[in-house]
Amino acid sequence: MLTRNYVVPAAVLAGGALETHLRHLCERNSLVLQGAGSIEKYDGAIAQERNAGTVEVYSATDSKSIKAWGGHRNEAAHHPTNLKHSPEEVRLMVAGIREFLARVP
Numbered sequence: 001m002l003t004r005n006y007v008v009p010a011a012v013l014a015g016g017a018l019e020t021h022l023r024h025l026c027e028r029n030s031l032v033l034q035g036a037g038s039i040e041k042y043d044g045a046i047a048q049e050r051n052a053g054t055v056e057v058y059s060a061t062d063s064k065s066i067k068a069w070g071g072h073r074n075e076a077a078h079h080p081t082n083l084k085h086s087p088e089e090v091r092l093m094v095a096g097i098r099e100f101l102a103r104v105p
Helices: 007-028 039-052 060-078 087-103
Strands: none
Touching: 007 039, 007 060, 007 087, 039 060, 060 087
């Protein structure tokens, strides 16, 4: 997608894949969250357990990346005409999410 500069759809699709994966991680680890799921809520539920020392699904550093990717995804999905991220930034987002999905099954 990025070869044709379709940065908005690429950011939205990559963010959707990340959100689905985070939901899977929460379900697999029996983590409960309040309200409807989102990247932020799934990440928050995982961070809460990590901070409590209950389970570490992924690191706090990963959580920082997830927050940034979630912001990019939300900007692309909700304000596509104002997306301020370059094709290179979105390419790095997609690559980072791919690496995360492979490393944290």
